[in-house]
Structure formats: C-alpha cells, structure tokens
Amino acid sequence: MTSTATEPQLKAAAGATFLVFGINGLVFASWAARIPAVTEILHITSGQMGTLLLCLAVGSLIALPTAGFVVGRIGTANTVRSAGLFAAAAGVGVALSLMAASVPGTAASLFLFGIGVGLWDVSQNIEGADVEHRLGRTIMPQFHAAYSGGAFVGALIGAGLSTLGVGLPEHLLVVAAIVAVLTTVAPRYFLPHQADAGSAAGETGRGKAVSAWRDGRTLLIGVVVLGATLTEGAGNDWIAKAAVDGLGAEQSTGALMFAAFVLAMTAMRFFGGRAIDAYGRVAVLRASMAAAAAGLCLFVFAGTIWLAAAGAVLWGVGAALAFPIGMSAAADDPRKAAARVSVVSTLGYIAFLAGPPLLGFLGDATGIRTALLAIGIPILVALLLAGAAKPLPAK
Known part of the structure; x- marks a missing residue:
C-alpha cells in the first residue's frame, strides 16, 4: 500500500468505507427482513427456504477464497465496484424470478448474489483494515456498526413497505439500482493499494x-x-x-x-x-x-x-x-x-x-x-x- 496519504484523503477513505459497509448491510436486510414474503410468494416451507438460503451461502463460500486474489489483481476499489454491480444484477434476477414465482430462478439468482456479496464483503474489510492502520486508531468496530446500521435501516424500510403492501420484487429492484450507483461512486475515494x-x-x-x-x-x-x-x-x-x-x-x-x-x-x-x-x-x-x-x-x-x-x-x-x-x-x-x-x-x-x-x-x-x-x-x-x-x- 502507499506510504503516505493526506488527512483529507484518509477522512474521505474512511467515509467511503463507512458508506460501503452501510450499503452492504442495507442490501442484506432488504432480503432478510422480508423472507416471510418469499415463502408466501413461492409457496415453500421453512426447509425449502433453507435450501434457497443455502444457494446464497454456497455462492459466497465459493467467492470468499478467491477474493484476496481478485483484490490483489484489481484493487479494493475495483473489486467493490465489480462485486456491487454483480450483486445488483443478481438482485434484479431475484426480483424477476419472484415475479414469475420461479423457485429455480430464485435459487440461481441467489447463488450469483452470494458471489457478489462475498467478494464485496472481503474487499470492504481489506479497505477498512488499511484505513484503520493508516489512521492509527481502532475504527473497525464502527465500520461493522455501519453494516448493522444499514441493516437496521433496511429492516425498517422492509417493515414499512410490507405494511404499505409494496411487493418484494419492486422493493428489490429499487435496492439494486441504489447499489449499482453507490458502489460505483464511493470507491473512488478509497486509498490506493499496491501488491x-x-x-x-x-x-x-x-x-x-x-x-x-x-x-x-x-x-x-x-x-x-x-x-x-x-x-x-x-x-x-x-x-x-x-x-x-x-x-x-x-x-x-x-x-x-x-x-x-x-x-x-x-x-x-x-x-x-x-x-x-x-x-x-x-x-x-x-x-x-x-x-x-x-x-x-x-x-x-x-x-x-x-x-x-x-x-x-x-x-x-x-x-x-x-x-x-x-x-x-x-x-x-x-x-x-x-x-x-x-x-x-x-x-x-x-x-x-x-x-x-x-x-x-x-x-x-x-x-x-x-x-x-x-x-x-x-x-x-x-x-x-x-x-x-x-x-x-x-x-
């Protein structure tokens, strides 16, 4: 990593990392808070819902071991951008599959979503560790708090939209658009990395x-x-x-x-x-x-x-x-x-x-x-x- 960075650069990097963690939490909660709606739309049991969640898990577990290599090749900023766009596209796939009441389509889209989120998660943690080291004080718990805070906001939005009768597919399409924009813009403020x-x-x-x-x-x-x-x-x-x-x-x-x-x-x-x-x-x-x-x-x-x-x-x-x-x-x-x-x-x-x-x-x-x-x-x-x-x- 680079040896020097100005105070404004460090603050900007910390802010961008905080935002990326928060968006990651928002994305997860947008899905998790409305899992009951998924079982209702697809007419599946808790065990079948577990299978869908396992598809997401397998996608992430495949991505996690490769994330370090990807970051080493293209850097944390580009990895977050790529992973965010990939997750957003997969989120659109989940929404369309739910509209069609397709269990196989939802499973495949969740698998791809897991890949995007897995790469995103590791790369944001690498950036967070870099920022923490450069600042010389402990802030990693605050980054994880941003994730939890984003999840809290996502849960509240999910509860509100459920009360208003807004469907989960429409909800996911809006979230996908937000993810695509913010994960493209925020990483431009990340600290530059070297091998x-x-x-x-x-x-x-x-x-x-x-x-x-x-x-x-x-x-x-x-x-x-x-x-x-x-x-x-x-x-x-x-x-x-x-x-x-x-x-x-x-x-x-x-x-x-x-x-x-x-x-x-x-x-x-x-x-x-x-x-x-x-x-x-x-x-x-x-x-x-x-x-x-x-x-x-x-x-x-x-x-x-x-x-x-x-x-x-x-x-x-x-x-x-x-x-x-x-x-x-x-x-x-x-x-x-x-x-x-x-x-x-x-x-x-x-x-x-x-x-x-x-x-x-x-x-x-x-x-x-x-x-x-x-x-x-x-x-x-x-x-x-x-x-x-x-x-x-x-x-």
Whole structure:
C-alpha cells in the first residue's frame, strides 16, 4: 500500500468505507427482513427456504477464497465496484424470478448474489483494515456498526413497505439500482493499494496459509468466532420468520422484530469498544455469549411479542462484538496477521452463511422458533473457549 496519504484523503477513505459497509448491510436486510414474503410468494416451507438460503451461502463460500486474489489483481476499489454491480444484477434476477414465482430462478439468482456479496464483503474489510492502520486508531468496530446500521435501516424500510403492501420484487429492484450507483461512486475515494511485498502466489504465502491452519490458538479463536457468527446469522435470517410462525405476528411485526435485533447490534458495535478497553477481550466475550444465550432463550420461550422483542434485543447485544474481537485476536502477531485473520474469517463466514439454512431444515420438523435453540450449543462452546482471545504477550 502507499506510504503516505493526506488527512483529507484518509477522512474521505474512511467515509467511503463507512458508506460501503452501510450499503452492504442495507442490501442484506432488504432480503432478510422480508423472507416471510418469499415463502408466501413461492409457496415453500421453512426447509425449502433453507435450501434457497443455502444457494446464497454456497455462492459466497465459493467467492470468499478467491477474493484476496481478485483484490490483489484489481484493487479494493475495483473489486467493490465489480462485486456491487454483480450483486445488483443478481438482485434484479431475484426480483424477476419472484415475479414469475420461479423457485429455480430464485435459487440461481441467489447463488450469483452470494458471489457478489462475498467478494464485496472481503474487499470492504481489506479497505477498512488499511484505513484503520493508516489512521492509527481502532475504527473497525464502527465500520461493522455501519453494516448493522444499514441493516437496521433496511429492516425498517422492509417493515414499512410490507405494511404499505409494496411487493418484494419492486422493493428489490429499487435496492439494486441504489447499489449499482453507490458502489460505483464511493470507491473512488478509497486509498490506493499496491501488491504485497511478498509474492502473492509464492511459497512463502502458501506456507503462511498452511501454518495458520495448523496454529492451535488461531483455530480456537476461529471456533469462538464460528459460534458467534452462527448466532448472528441465525438472528438475521430467522427472527422475522420465527416471530410470524411462532407468535402469529404480522409480517410487518416480524420485520420490526428483526430491526430491534439489528439496532441492538449496531449500538453495541458503536459503543462496545470502551468495554473491551476497560475489561479486556476475554471478559467481554464471555459476557457477550452469556447475553446471547439468555436472549435466545427469552425469544424462543416468550409468550408475548414484547417479551420476544426483549429477547431479540438481548440476543443482538450478545452477538455484536465477538467477530471484531476475533479479528483483533487473530491479528495480534503482525507478521502472521493476514493468514490468521483469513482462517478465522473463513470459519466465521462458513457458520454465518451455511448455519442458518440448516436451521431451516430443522425448522420443518420442530418449528423454526424451537429450531433456533440448536445454536445454544455453539454459543456455550464459544463461551468456554473465550480465553483463546487473550492478547499475546508483548515481545
């Protein structure tokens, strides 16, 4: 990367990165908040909806390992532009498929959408890490808060449009247009990048990657992040549907329940850094996982909308900080940070993308609200292994 940048350039890059994270969250919520409408339009069960979500997950999981190579070839700005346009085009495909009530068309479009979002997500995180390093202060949690904030706005829009009777296909077409414009314009303010000093495809790079997958501490951190991201992903994908099916809520109320979950995550990501500085990673991780478990149980067993909403809020608070903490812990040794962060990110995204669809299959047998209890196990595992995130001793 370049060695110098002016203060205005850094501020512009930070603002553009913040916007790109926010748009990414808006896109995700525009889909997630209205999942009940998808099942209604296509006349499918929770398990069949899980299959559609799995198509999106497979697309992203195919894209994630290639994202570093793509960024190395064309830079973060062009990768975000390309991925944003690709995701927008796929979003149009989803809208048209829903208009035709085509399950295969929706599945294929979601697969392509997953590819675009996967490339977009990795490239925006690389840019965010660069900006953070150049500014000399921790701002990555705020970038992730922008994602959560964008998702909150998207959930509110979804709830409002559902109440007004605006169809999901029309909703997605407008979102696709917004994505195409903003992901084309915002990256022009990104910091310029150069190739890594080491050979991107050389023996050293491969050796570091293999070594990271064999590092015990890194794998334990990855397991912690896996549990945390499964918790977040399950909430994102299934809270709205669980409120509709399990509590008899209207679709607009389910979208608002999802919005409450996302708002809680957003607030915690904006202000939780102070807690990490004051009490340390391990204590905050343990408190987070305990809160997530308590919120999950309250949401599942609540007999009223208001108690379920309180559970969703507590669940969101608990799910907010574990991923950023895991990234920081993986990067403790600067010499091995890239490879180790890659391992932890991969484990986290596998859980985030692939876990929720599997809950859909379980939901066919038990009901989706009851099926959510299955994520209590990885939450408890993450709580028990939280000590792996303890900072490495200074050398």
